[in-house]
Amino acid sequence: MNMRVKELIFLAIFACILTLPQIAADLRTLDVIVVGATGDLAKRYLWNALYILAQKERNITDISLYGGAKSKVSNQAFQEIVTESIRCDKSDSQCLKYRSEFVSRCQYEVLKDDADYKRLCTWINLNSSNIIFYLSVPPVAYRGILQSVASHCNITDSSKNFKFAFEKPFGTDFQSSLSLSNLLAKYLSEKQIYRVDHFLSDATISQISDFRARNPDLERLLNKRYVKRIEVTAVETVGCQGRTSYYDRSGVVRDMLQNHLTEVLCLVTRDMTSEESRLQLMKNISTVTLEDLQLAQYKGYSEEVSMETRKKGSSLATFARARIRITGPKWENVPVWLTSGKQMRQKNVYVRIVFRRNASNSRKIDACGSTPQIVFVRCHGDMTSPALLISRELPVSESYLPPGWIETEKFENVSIFGQKGQCFVAFVPNTTVEHAYTHVIANLFNGNREDFVPTDALLESWRVWTEAAVSADRAQRATTYPKGSSLKTVVKLISLPVQVQCLISNLFVGRCDVR
Template sequence: MVSRVIPVDPFDLVIFGGTGDLARRKILPGLYRRFVAGQMPADSRIIGAARSEMDQAGYRQFVAEALREFIPDLRRAEGLSDFLGTIDYVAIDAQGDGGWAELAGRTRKDVVRAFYFSVAPALFGDLAERLHQHGITDASSRVVVEKPFGRDLATARDLNAVLARHFDETQIYRIDHYLGKETVQNLMAVRFANILFEPLWNSQFIDHVQITVAETVGVGGRGSYYDRSGAMRDMVQNHLMQLLCLIAMEPPYRFDPDAVRDEKLKVIRALDPVRPEDIVRGQYLANGQPGYLEDVENPASRTESYIALKVCISNWRWKGTPFYLRTGKRLRARTSEIAITFREPPHSIFEGEEGWKENVLVIRLQPNEGMNLRVMIKEPGPGGMRLTEVPLDMSFADALGETGADIPDAYERLIMDVIRGNQTLFMRGDEVEAAWAWADPVIEGWEARDDRPRGYDPGTSGPEDALMLLHRDGRRWREIRE
């Protein structure tokens, strides 16, 4: 299968925080790969903007070093010099006047102009105000903002209000890289481009859904930030919420940004409050390496590095089907997956046959993106009707050949969508606020109860209490493995 590369229009992309970690690891390598693939026009320009005093040559060297570090197999080095020719730099003072006149002179009026706020949310207002004051943006400009989109409903509203003072909602792209993953988008294709699953996609046929995002690393150098956020704010309220919405949403009337986001918003608003007994929080312990308390340098911390929740949706499609969400640090394996478990057949005609297992559709987001459907078949050979379970497996790398093995990174796709002006995979302001309106009472509840996270050993599946969350419902978590 040949992958089609559809070039975007020429653009100027200004990366505020252009010397930061996200720019080095994701944004600049992603843009380089799109340039080499022929999707980014050669007359486009990427302008780094940061506090560091640096000239164009210095920043180009910085970019080249980042590419060599984060694209180890830099095979097409012949395209590197051409890509670096698109790079520029302006030293900028986000809270003052330094550099803004120069930036205004570097951006063009006759191309798509996008501004990536890869900085702390506290600077969003300053950047928006100065872009407006210096006439650098207009009604066709686009602004990309990174999470966190607030830390509760009040701060999310304040942040939306700050952006709304200078940009229309159609200009704001709130980026969640999970929505740029190939498998996440294929979830929509599987549901809405095939008749096979949609008739079964409801509580009559689906027993439960598990969403797992497990990491083997600890909080690392993010200790001070993470201890103010925790797994609920850092992962559940955004990443896992978006995955839940894509599974549970009704078919939109068309594949249109607002139509898709309208349906996701309906799911969030239909979420039931989470009961205290349906929440398990944990912290990884020290075991040959520092534990969570040591990593965040706060021995009194009650912030969770692991959380599991049972979530219910009160609408006609999903009433009676629970969604189990879990995410954590220092777990057994690095994996992200969605597992849809279907109900047992209402009647088995195979008398005496034991060991029936559920049909499970597993959507793997990482590693080895793909889908796997487990079904029951007759075991080969004589001796009667014996049932066995087999997978119908579609690994993208295997099914699509070289195309599947070279799946674009989420940031590559999302940045190109910004240039196209396609907001389908970006969160809308009311969607962000609705998610916080659901999450805030959950967080306030355990704070009021003075709940302490349960300890768990690194390299396991999390706290023992999380097992009971499903056991009492007669279910069990899927094994965490790569």
């Protein structure tokens, strides 16, 4: 090697060394743009989650935050909104100090037309290599926003890491979802698209994959030979008052079953050995039809729709129970039930895997009956906090402990699905549980795509649910149930013959018109 070549190599290496600090600094800079910055989601969850990210993520040395919407809001008024959105105890001086510093980095921009986005993109192009656009706006606004951002923000620049987060609905049926996906694909690459399903970032639900991976003896039982049935349930005490204009265009099937509950089902039943298992499992779910649905509506919903919209009542269901059929050798003929509803007596959110007796091991406990099960609890009855419950007769690994959780005996005297709490090995978080959106924002920053919905899985999900959603729209008036009904009561009611359902629902009305 001659002297000239050596000199050139030395100069190249020296130049790289000089630029390393600047490269590292760029990788630690972050710009976040929340479009819909003064909306309900942003005020309740997003700004607080971004604040927590800024405090916890040590890799961020410089963060700039832009809030945008069509309306004119002064920067001072906007910063007051952000301040009120960040939850700090009045006695926590450190939190109050950091909140003040965080808010000082928040800037409001009117984002109404192309010129507004051009101005915003000028700032972004100058300041950062990591940019998150969080679109907390209806899908109808996507086209204009993406067109402007693509025109002015240079989102194809390989030196910049652009991520775009989108909130549901991701369509209302297969065709609309395909059209929306094609729109996103026109401007963005798949790796830039992050469809948010906050259920996947829930403290309990996010434990499912880790639990399966770390309990091989239990994992081998997750198939039709040992599993008797699977239940994924999310019912709540609140109703639709104040938001019927949205809900009556969606309904319970689109609002909960097609997205949240189906995604959770995939976590429980997918093959853990394959990266493509989520999509493959979705392909193995048979199309859901009206015959697979049991529908009901809480009393008073139709009147709420009449009061809040120009419609004369509504027959749309606010409660649905769906029988899911998974084909293939692993899960064929295993009953799977997805259930969701509003105005129920208690909030219940859980995943329950009920095993056959042949799944039990030598640790059988006679007082616990013959229903070995695993329950991932977000809340259930008297259990108002997250928990993981495993029947003691199931072969859970002795070394298993969920990260950040502890084993507890606090449920020993609690009745859990007809069994005593002492029949379960129970785990609970050992710290205050952060809201799911805190994890959504952290996963978004870190590029953890596992907790977001990819295009192919989304389209498969709509392939499964479109017929059921459209049929539910056209169904005659659903069986009604009183506000505050228990889950068991509603399930029993909708399981009765139609004529009997109607007679019970209208007991004090004196009429029953069933066609």
